[in-house]
Amino acid sequence: MSVYLVSMGTYVGFFMILALALNLQWGITGMVNFGIAGFYALGAYTSGLLTVRLGVPVGLAIPAACLAGLGLGAAVALLSVRLREDFLAIVTLGVGEMIRLIVLNEDQITEGPRGLRIEARPFGTMIAPEHYPLFYLGLVAACVLLAYAVCEAIRRAPMGRTLRAIREDDVVAAVLGKNVLLHRVRIFAVGGFFMGLAGALYAHYVQNISPEVFMPVVAMFIWMSVIVGGAGNNRGILLGAGAVMVFLEGTRFVGDFTDALDAEKMSALRIIGIGLLLIVTLRLRPRGLLPERKFNASSKLSA
Amino acid sequence: MSLQMIVNALVNAALIAPPAMAFSLLFGILRFPNFAIGGYITVGAFAAYTLNVPLGLPLPLAAAGAMTFTALVVWGAHVVVFRPMQGQSAITLLVVSIAVTLILENLIRLFFSADVRGFDIPLQRPWNVFGARITPEQVEIIVWSLVIGVMLHLLLAHTRIGRAMRAVADNPMLAAIRGVSAAHVTAFTTAICGALFGLTGVFAGLDLVIEPLVGWNLTIPIFAAAILGGIGSPYGAILGAILVGLAEEATILVLPSTYKIAVGFVIIAVLLLVRPQGLLGTAEIKK
Amino acid sequence: MAETVLATRSLTSGYGKAVICQNVTLDLCEGQITCIIGPNGAGKSTLLKTIAGVVRPISGSVCIARREIAGLPAASIARSGMAYVPQEANVFRQLTTHENLTMGAWTDPRRAEATCARVYGMFPDLKPLRRVRAGNLSGGQRQMVAFGMAMMLEPQVLLLDEPSAGLSPLMVRQMFDIVRRVNAQGVAILMVEQNAIEGLRIAHRGIVMAAGRVALEGTAQSLLASNEVSELYLGTRA
Numbered sequence: 001m002s003v004y005l006v007s008m009g010t011y012v013g014f015f016m017i018l019a020l021a022l023n024l025q026w027g028i029t030g031m032v033n034f035g036i037a038g039f040y041a042l043g044a045y046t047s048g049l050l051t052v053r054l055g056v057p058v059g060l061a062i063p064a065a066c067l068a069g070l071g072l073g074a075a076v077a078l079l080s081v082r083l084r085e086d087f088l089a090i091v092t093l094g095v096g097e098m099i100r101l102i103v104l105n106e107d108q109i110t111e112g113p114r115g116l117r118i119e120a121r122p123f124g125t126m127i128a129p130e131h132y133p134l135f136y137l138g139l140v141a142a143c144v145l146l147a148y149a150v151c152e153a154i155r156r157a158p159m160g161r162t163l164r165a166i167r168e169d170d171v172v173a174a175v176l177g178k179n180v181l182l183h184r185v186r187i188f189a190v191g192g193f194f195m196g197l198a199g200a201l202y203a204h205y206v207q208n209i210s211p212e213v214f215m216p217v218v219a220m221f222i223w224m225s226v227i228v229g230g231a232g233n234n235r236g237i238l239l240g241a242g243a244v245m246v247f248l249e250g251t252r253f254v255g256d257f258t259d260a261l262d263a264e265k266m267s268a269l270r271i272i273g274i275g276l277l278l279i280v281t282l283r284l285r286p287r288g289l290l291p292e293r294k295f296n297a298s299s300k301l302s303a
Numbered sequence: 304m305s306l307q308m309i310v311n312a313l314v315n316a317a318l319i320a321p322p323a324m325a326f327s328l329l330f331g332i333l334r335f336p337n338f339a340i341g342g343y344i345t346v347g348a349f350a351a352y353t354l355n356v357p358l359g360l361p362l363p364l365a366a367a368g369a370m371t372f373t374a375l376v377v378w379g380a381h382v383v384v385f386r387p388m389q390g391q392s393a394i395t396l397l398v399v400s401i402a403v404t405l406i407l408e409n410l411i412r413l414f415f416s417a418d419v420r421g422f423d424i425p426l427q428r429p430w431n432v433f434g435a436r437i438t439p440e441q442v443e444i445i446v447w448s449l450v451i452g453v454m455l456h457l458l459l460a461h462t463r464i465g466r467a468m469r470a471v472a473d474n475p476m477l478a479a480i481r482g483v484s485a486a487h488v489t490a491f492t493t494a495i496c497g498a499l500f501g502l503t504g505v506f507a508g509l510d511l512v513i514e515p516l517v518g519w520n521l522t523i524p525i526f527a528a529a530i531l532g533g534i535g536s537p538y539g540a541i542l543g544a545i546l547v548g549l550a551e552e553a554t555i556l557v558l559p560s561t562y563k564i565a566v567g568f569v570i571i572a573v574l575l576l577v578r579p580q581g582l583l584g585t586a587e588i589k590k
Numbered sequence: 591m592a593e594t595v596l597a598t599r600s601l602t603s604g605y606g607k608a609v610i611c612q613n614v615t616l617d618l619c620e621g622q623i624t625c626i627i628g629p630n631g632a633g634k635s636t637l638l639k640t641i642a643g644v645v646r647p648i649s650g651s652v653c654i655a656r657r658e659i660a661g662l663p664a665a666s667i668a669r670s671g672m673a674y675v676p677q678e679a680n681v682f683r684q685l686t687t688h689e690n691l692t693m694g695a696w697t698d699p700r701r702a703e704a705t706c707a708r709v710y711g712m713f714p715d716l717k718p719l720r721r722v723r724a725g726n727l728s729g730g731q732r733q734m735v736a737f738g739m740a741m742m743l744e745p746q747v748l749l750l751d752e753p754s755a756g757l758s759p760l761m762v763r764q765m766f767d768i769v770r771r772v773n774a775q776g777v778a779i780l781m782v783e784q785n786a787i788e789g790l791r792i793a794h795r796g797i798v799m800a801a802g803r804v805a806l807e808g809t810a811q812s813l814l815a816s817n818e819v820s821e822l823y824l825g826t827r828a
Binding site: 079086087091093094095097101223224227264265268269271272279282 | 387391399405572576
Binding site for chain 2: 642663666669683
């Protein structure tokens with residue numbers, strides 16, 4: 001049981017990092033990213049392949065995965081210059097799918113659907129195997145805290161106000177002399193950095209990664225976390241990610257006690273449940289469980 | 304490019320043109336890219352399957368039943384889910400529409416096992432046209448797709464409700480000022496689009512296989528066709544569908560066929576960056 | 591005095607918690623033109639939108655021919671014998687000129703054919719443009735389509751929001767001429783106009799709005815002559 005809780009806690013951590021990163025991109029700055037699964041995969045495979053194929057130490061491979069996410073984020077942000085947000089959504093979804101397809105098809109490098117086996121683990125030799133899961137939970141928790149601290153710092157800094165101005169009306173922000181593109185690229189890159197980190201942490205935790213984990217449905221779970229938690233509010237995001245993950249994993253646990261439903265049906269029910277959770281939350285609390293506090297009441301009035 | 308590839312491209316185009324037109328119409332009125340269409344198409348395919356195989360109805364009747372059922376589902380989803388959320392941002396609605404697809408897809412998973420299914424129709428030998436193979440079902444799909452294009456054109460251009468549909472899509476405020484009830488027009492539009500998604504499910508069942516992901520796999524090519532033709536331009540959607548079909552076939556020449564589903568995305572990305580209004584459209588999709 | 595065809599009593603409206611129009615009481619008499627002038631942000635357009643049902647009133651009443659219409663949706667008000675021409679986006683750009691006109695008779699399609707001929711008679715320039723999409727017309731032509739659409743059901747009351755906005759000086763004169771001709775047929779017109787002098791010249795009565803309230807009211811003549819108005823709103827000194 002406690003093994004189960006530790007593992008669930010670790011997964012919650014991955015989700016929280018992804019959700020915080022998305023909140024930075026969308027909740028605070030208003031830039032859409034439906035390619036989360038792609039960023040996650042990029043981080044996982046960058047770190048995994050570096051250690052497996054090139055023998056790079058984990059301590060260097062994980063930062064490299066973060067940088068890969070950073071680079072991809074900056075590149076995708078450049079697209080936002082020309083696209084309205086709902087169409088940027090489709091394009092980013094495409095970026096995510098492309099990454100998954102490449103991983104799936106270039107199996108000479110990535111092992112494709114067979115899955116990539118990763119031996120290397122951070123501090124793997126220094127910590128006894130029986131304590132390792134708990135240690136890893138601590139490591140992930142530290143990374144969540146780091147992501148939270150960075151996101152909160154950005155939100156509170158003068159820059160946070162600029163970002164929200166861009167979210168509300170990028171034309172006005174540009175007229176006011178804000179370099180909208182530079183801010184967008186920076187924030188998207190920071191978000192990508194943390195998504196890469198989450199991917200790398202995931203890869204070295206499960207030690208066997210395959211493309212079917214990085215389906216677009218992952219992006220959906222993270223989006224649901226952000227919307228349910230309350231876009232723009234970092235604490236709400238932690239709550240949302242926790243709620244979604246506990247729902248996903250907790251129902252798996254319930255499934256163990258009933259024989260009436262096989263695994264396939266149980267997983268279908270779980271996804272139906274999470275879809276309904278999103279719709280019901282939006283009906284009852286349109287701005288999420290912990291909404292962002294209004295930063296400027298008059299901006300609503302003039303809308 | 305061989306004749307066979309052109310035939311394949313045409314079949315693909317005929318498959319995605321009707322839902323691309325429907326997507327375009329829905330977007331015109333509801334103003335967000337509706338990912339729920341994947342779920343709707345899957346519902347159509349399984350409704351037709353249920354009527355055709357376990358219940359033994361002939362396929363044309365089953366198709367009509369599936370269209371009616373899907374129209375009801377689409378209208379129901381609009382009333383229960385999307386209409387109460389009208390004030391939400393396009394992105395929130397987009398996420399909700401993906402959730403709707405996930406719910407429909409998994410409801411079907413819950414009631415049907417994961418087996419691959421097909422309709423109960425006699426196996427027919429493909430025809431040979433100048434060396435290219437085409438099955439009678441594929442010919443039917445092309446013919447029906449053309450018929451539907453013409454009917455939709457007549458509806459939009461020459462009927463009162465069709466004019467109202469275009470007016471509401473164009474300028475909902477002015478339409479209300481002139482006395483058009485947006486609720487009626489929206490209900491009618493969702494029902495028409497629902498019937499088209501249902502029919503697409505039937506076609507997909509004829510040409511591909513019937514499985515829960517059938518709609519999701521068609522979603523991106525449909526978006527690509529609609530965006531290529533110009534959002535809000537149902538005729539452009541037909542042209543877009545043909546171009547997407549050709550592009551998908553052409554890709555197979557240079558890349559493994561598993562990359563085929565990426566073609567739609569690449570078309571969307573390139574087109575949105577180069578010519579955001581689409582080939583025929585005038586609607587703004589640029590910021 | 592002629593009969594009142596449109597009356598508001600203490601009409602208050604706005605968006606959300608922001609009140610834009612406060613306590614507006616006005617009467618529009620049969621066959622007359624009333625011109626509303628005032629600085630930007632005075633609430634003139636919002637007042638028209640409230641009367642037309644596009645903006646929901648917070649309190650007060652709006653009567654057309656003694657029938658209360660405040661709070662009804664725009665689509666119902668469209669059947670009350672009043673037609674509203676918004677300032678912007680006042681045509682269906684994707685529809686042809688002719689289709690735009692038929693949309694004007696949406697609530698009573700049987701009359702469309704007869705009134706269409708009348709509207710083309712009123713705007714002969716539109717006739718050759720029947721099959722042209724409104725989005726491809728010039729600003730002046732679009733304004734005529736918008737006007738023609740509003741005339742399709744032969745309204746008793748016409749609400750015009752800045753009919754001269756964005757038009758060339760020549761077109762402005764034509765537009766005011768059209769307004770006068772329509773009025774000569776007995777249609778009462780409530781018009782918001784930035785072009786205050788021109789607007790008051792063709793009007794019978796004038797209303798000056800400021801900060802959401804009626805600041806001054808009187809015959810158009812008296813407003814044109816008043817020092818206060820010329821200094822404050824017309825920018826000229828008498």
